[in-house]
Amino acid sequence: MTSLEQSSLDQTSGGRAAGEQREGLRPVPYRGGGFRPVPIRLIGPFVFLAIVALWEAGSRSGVISNLVLPAPSEAFEAFSYLVESGQLWRHLSASLQRLVIGWTLGTALGITVGLAIGLFSLARAGLLPLVSALFPIPKIALLPLFVIWFGIGEGSKVATILFGTFFPTVIATYGGVDNVDRTLVRMGQSFGLSWRSIVRKIILPGAMPAILSGCRISASIGIILLVAAEMIGAEYGVGAYILMAGSLFATDQLLAGVAILSMLGLIVSWLIGRLERWLLAWRG
Amino acid sequence: MTSLEQSSLDQTSGGRAAGEQREGLRPVPYRGGGFRPVPIRLIGPFVFLAIVALWEAGSRSGVISNLVLPAPSEAFEAFSYLVESGQLWRHLSASLQRLVIGWTLGTALGITVGLAIGLFSLARAGLLPLVSALFPIPKIALLPLFVIWFGIGEGSKVATILFGTFFPTVIATYGGVDNVDRTLVRMGQSFGLSWRSIVRKIILPGAMPAILSGCRISASIGIILLVAAEMIGAEYGVGAYILMAGSLFATDQLLAGVAILSMLGLIVSWLIGRLERWLLAWRG
Amino acid sequence: AADKITVGALRFTSHAPSFIAFERGYFAEEGLDVTFEYFQAAQPMAVAIASGDVDFGITAISGGLINLAEKGAIKVVGGGLQEEPGVDGQMILVSKAAYDAGVTSPAQLKGKSFGITQTGSSFHYIAHKIADKEGFDRSELTLRPLQKVGAIIGALKTGQIDAWAIVPHIAKPLAEGPEIEAIGMVADYIPAYQVTTVFTSTANTVDKPDLVKRFLAAFSKGAADFNAALIDKTTTEEEAEALVQLLHKYVNNDEPYEKAAPSIRSGAMRINEGAKLNMASIADQLAWFQSEKLVPATVTMELLVDPSFVETD
Amino acid sequence: MDLLLRGITHRYGATEVLNGIDLTVSEGEIVCIIGPSGCGKSTLLRFIGGLERPDEGEVLLSGEVPAGSLNPLTYVFQDFALLPWRSVEANVSLVLEDHPLSAAERETIVADVLERTGLSDFRKALPRQLSGGMKQRVAIARALSVRPAVMLMDEPLSALDSQTRELLMDDLVALWQRERFTACYVTHNLAEAVRLGHRIVVLSRRPGRIRTVVEIDRDLGAREAGDPKLDAVQRELWQLLRDEARAADREIADDVA
Amino acid sequence: MDLLLRGITHRYGATEVLNGIDLTVSEGEIVCIIGPSGCGKSTLLRFIGGLERPDEGEVLLSGEVPAGSLNPLTYVFQDFALLPWRSVEANVSLVLEDHPLSAAERETIVADVLERTGLSDFRKALPRQLSGGMKQRVAIARALSVRPAVMLMDEPLSALDSQTRELLMDDLVALWQRERFTACYVTHNLAEAVRLGHRIVVLSRRPGRIRTVVEIDRDLGAREAGDPKLDAVQRELWQLLRDEARAADREIADDVA
Numbered sequence A, B: 001m002t003s004l005e006q007s008s009l010d011q012t013s014g015g016r017a018a019g020e021q022r023e024g025l026r027p028v029p030y031r032g033g034g035f036r037p038v039p040i041r042l043i044g045p046f047v048f049l050a051i052v053a054l055w056e057a058g059s060r061s062g063v064i065s066n067l068v069l070p071a072p073s074e075a076f077e078a079f080s081y082l083v084e085s086g087q088l089w090r091h092l093s094a095s096l097q098r099l100v101i102g103w104t105l106g107t108a109l110g111i112t113v114g115l116a117i118g119l120f121s122l123a124r125a126g127l128l129p130l131v132s133a134l135f136p137i138p139k140i141a142l143l144p145l146f147v148i149w150f151g152i153g154e155g156s157k158v159a160t161i162l163f164g165t166f167f168p169t170v171i172a173t174y175g176g177v178d179n180v181d182r183t184l185v186r187m188g189q190s191f192g193l194s195w196r197s198i199v200r201k202i203i204l205p206g207a208m209p210a211i212l213s214g215c216r217i218s219a220s221i222g223i224i225l226l227v228a229a230e231m232i233g234a235e236y237g238v239g240a241y242i243l244m245a246g247s248l249f250a251t252d253q254l255l256a257g258v259a260i261l262s263m264l265g266l267i268v269s270w271l272i273g274r275l276e277r278w279l280l281a282w283r284g
Numbered sequence C: 001a002a003d004k005i006t007v008g009a010l011r012f013t014s015h016a017p018s019f020i021a022f023e024r025g026y027f028a029e030e031g032l033d034v035t036f037e038y039f040q041a042a043q044p045m046a047v048a049i050a051s052g053d054v055d056f057g058i059t060a061i062s063g064g065l066i067n068l069a070e071k072g073a074i075k076v077v078g079g080g081l082q083e084e085p086g087v088d089g090q091m092i093l094v095s096k097a098a099y100d101a102g103v104t105s106p107a108q109l110k111g112k113s114f115g116i117t118q119t120g121s122s123f124h125y126i127a128h129k130i131a132d133k134e135g136f137d138r139s140e141l142t143l144r145p146l147q148k149v150g151a152i153i154g155a156l157k158t159g160q161i162d163a164w165a166i167v168p169h170i171a172k173p174l175a176e177g178p179e180i181e182a183i184g185m186v187a188d189y190i191p192a193y194q195v196t197t198v199f200t201s202t203a204n205t206v207d208k209p210d211l212v213k214r215f216l217a218a219f220s221k222g223a224a225d226f227n228a229a230l231i232d233k234t235t236t237e238e239e240a241e242a243l244v245q246l247l248h249k250y251v252n253n254d255e256p257y258e259k260a261a262p263s264i265r266s267g268a269m270r271i272n273e274g275a276k277l278n279m280a281s282i283a284d285q286l287a288w289f290q291s292e293k294l295v296p297a298t299v300t301m302e303l304l305v306d307p308s309f310v311e312t313d
Numbered sequence D, E: 001m002d003l004l005l006r007g008i009t010h011r012y013g014a015t016e017v018l019n020g021i022d023l024t025v026s027e028g029e030i031v032c033i034i035g036p037s038g039c040g041k042s043t044l045l046r047f048i049g050g051l052e053r054p055d056e057g058e059v060l061l062s063g064e065v066p067a068g069s070l071n072p073l074t075y076v077f078q079d080f081a082l083l084p085w086r087s088v089e090a091n092v093s094l095v096l097e098d099h100p101l102s103a104a105e106r107e108t109i110v111a112d113v114l115e116r117t118g119l120s121d122f123r124k125a126l127p128r129q130l131s132g133g134m135k136q137r138v139a140i141a142r143a144l145s146v147r148p149a150v151m152l153m154d155e156p157l158s159a160l161d162s163q164t165r166e167l168l169m170d171d172l173v174a175l176w177q178r179e180r181f182t183a184c185y186v187t188h189n190l191a192e193a194v195r196l197g198h199r200i201v202v203l204s205r206r207p208g209r210i211r212t213v214v215e216i217d218r219d220l221g222a223r224e225a226g227d228p229k230l231d232a233v234q235r236e237l238w239q240l241l242r243d244e245a246r247a248a249d250r251e252i253a254d255d256v257a
Ligand SMILES: Nc1ncnc2c1ncn2[C@@H]1O[C@H](COP(=O)(O)OP(=O)(O)OP(=O)(O)O)[C@@H](O)[C@H]1O
Pocket: D012, D017, D035, D036, D037, D038, D039, D040, D041, D042, D043, D044, D188, D206
């Protein structure tokens, strides 16, 4: 046995063979890499611009008939007119107000009910089947009843968005509560923390990632439902604008409206991303 | 130091104190339990029945006006009429056909595109922004264009469902591919498995749980979109039935239709549950 | 103080009397403080009256409206638009493809497809009346519910449906285009067709008959102005122009005036003087709805109409 | 304060997990509990801490709770059980917040325990920024902050790599020499048991019974790696456990696991 | 077949991970690589297996690949890397499926390696039904099935509890005595290194440099727990590593971890 002292004289040597001459040396074959898509800058915007350019060219040359699809420039013109005439703000503010109120109420109620289902056996047994049965009901189907229940004013519009955002929030919240690491809860109990403390300091922050991703989903559902909500007696609103454009078959306005919704979706998703980065900074 | 031999004579003794008499003995306080809702049998059906019974009583006594909500028995009568007249099957088969074709195509395309986005940098950079931008567009907004693009026959209905199911499937699939444990992929590479083998034997089964939960979501979206899809020129179909009931303000038929969709959702979700149990049996 | 009322409106010329009555102060003269509630479609307006959100509405008689009347929620109280020989009324349109294939008159519509918005809409009724008069079975005309006027236009332009019928201010520009041809008039199939009616909640007819009377009075003045300027053309051109300008505030206001004015003018149809109601036409429509099982057989004219407010014939 | 276990027997469904456990933990001693996988060590510790109740038998306390002890029976968990969204100091202060202490008192206690565990430089760090060893030190600091009468430690070092484990064992010995805490220390690792235990309780395979109790009366501070007597005890323990460990290893979990 | 590393240096972004590593692994020997956390041991092993390429330096093979070796450089991973959806035998056969073997040949190889690792009774079991020790045995059987020239083992026992670790060390020694496999064995655990290594390469903290290489020429089969010479080597290695291990432990991960 070579003692440690002996070999430690030889501190820089990598063992007996380093430096030695050998025949038949060949590098090990490389077989790693891949399966990890890396971001390629500018491809995204490039593809987007290319599609728009091709589409514009197709429209101008008549390959794409105006009936099938208006040129992007026409949609942009419709959008510009909206901006210039100040109508954009009118539509947008009406829609945003509905969205904010409906989404806030739906989310707040959804988190409350979701927490109850996540924490109490009775709430889970009684409410979960109801939630599962009501969740998949299409909201447009209920519009005629919503008019009777909530009137044709803001009530029914807000209610549509509220109903649409309530159910996914419930499901995300109780799923989040279920997934909170139970050893953390046991830890809290073992230190004699009160029930309230455990819920407030362990369960809620632990379920927060799931709740926020539920918010992301419910926000996009809310935006999608703007169109359905504004089917009933809405004069202003992006959804109402799209419906009007659709019923007049003004496809340029229709596309402009759809683009506004799409941008609204991106902005809301960005905002929730900020919120996530702030509330979930601990995830690093 | 007591040697091992010594103490092992005393094999059943729990140490010096067991059995000893002590004063001031008290049990340790119990502080565990809870935070784990347990299923309570029969509460779910009971709550459901109670709601229906209350509602029926309310309708009969006139507390709930017929205008606000028809009695459950009326909705059930409308449903019975559908069954007896054989219309149910006509509506259901029309809808199911659209659902199956649209969902199958949308899911197949979605899995393909999702895999491409999950595996190739170029596909990810080029397609992902497009998918993110198009996903939140409400399908009802595009109906007028769908009519032009796909006609008012089965084309536009299938296309609506296809578009609705395509995007969530893409997102679920590429998310699933991203979440496949990379050490498994490295393992495959380290054993010299071919690219095809790695995709087929490691990536795909690894992404399967995510793909199936995507299917669950896309199936309920497909069912919800039946109403929107059947807005255009559909004579039969559950969605068309609901729309007709809505336009005639025949709320009993409306509720019957909504209940049919709800049950359809439960059945599809049960089927996917079976599929999951079969394909994901390895999760135990 | 003036009574506050809400009037449901579509941004169509058929609602012109309300707009005129509002702009020219006829409502105010009757002591009515009117606010308009705008709708995209007629059916929700009927529901809104039932729910009490709106006091008065003007729209075609639809299945939804009758069903709400059957639930005791609303009543027809007056007449609106009516088909009349000599005045351009609703037109029957076919796609170019169908026209070229020989559908040059409504008689050839047998076996063709016909666009409607929804089951139980006025389009549905018109289609069946055409089939009845031309003597083929109603089921020989394939109905295509497309929800929205825009969708029907798109489908007709691309030849996906063969035929449709619509009010002139929409029909005329379409027929001038290359994709669509006009082949007949609805008036030839449904004489004295009471296209739209004025209706209100049952509660109003019972509790506030006076309010209903005052509304109808103001509405009638507006209708008289409208008919004089655009139908009978008994006014000066300046006055007609002023009226069109007034209406442009409400109708087609997203288009520049120059573009909107001709379509407002060409779309004008007679509004019943004094909101007179053609009971025979309404009875015929009700009978049709019942024959198609779209409304319960128990609905009677008494449930649907309160004829005590206007002249009937 | 002493801890007495009397005739603890427990079943989960059809499987008997523990059978007739009698044991005493006296003040100031560290009792190590070893046994093969699944023999019920963690279950036993949960009974001792009052987080679960045994089917039969009782866990009793005798003697006065030391003055100032906020939480007499305090756990240290294998996976640290730190709240990832709280900094080191907030994780410690969490367990003080439900007690009637002023903010200043709390602050003093937190500063004190962080000082004693060498964590003062890490006050503001989040758990994810720390190595496993530091995380477990935070958990120990948190346990110390409530001045426990008995520490219940469930494999506190198993989640750490072997070098960190060595470092933490040294820390625990130093801590015991200063504070003379009482502990129930569950472990798989015989070297740990021999290094830290005043008494070592050997459990049999499921259903866990006490097979033997080994007393090692050499002072913790005097135990050195390579001590032939300790090595001998460790080897004998391994002889005792080897077959059962192998049997536990070769067990197939049934499908409803 | 021998393995030669020449001047391996690597950087991830701004951090230098490895610096000038020269090393040879000769046929039939087990080279253990030890070092504090984060010193680049796993990275080095990835370079050796061709899964990643170093910024500088090269990894070379010399001599003939043994006849019948399907995958000369074969890994055994810390977390087993078994496909959870495949049974034990299917996990082994996975790595044979891409080679031109008949089904019967494949079946023979699978049966043979399962027999040699004592897994024949577990052929149809799914990974989730197995204990950690059995999972790692499956991974070793899988590695053996491709007749590797060199086994690259990255902390193969760290995920196991200490009793299972003992059992598996015994198994590995027995296996080496039968098969005389060549291996690069990365570990944190000095006891493991002293038990299994013919040579032990000690790396410094990041950037990893070779600090020393210790040769232990006692036969693996003759190494017993409690052997004073081995204990002495282990203690000296610990002296060498302790301060660096402590420093590595006290490192705060920066926020962008
Ligand atoms: N809540 C529970 N419900 C059902 N079975 C349980 C529960 N907790 C533990 N068990 C079972 O009881 C047995 C003992 O579990 P326990 O965790 O106490 O063992 P352990 O000795 O701590 O094992 P390990 O050494 O693996 O930590 C195991 O077979 C386990 O599967």
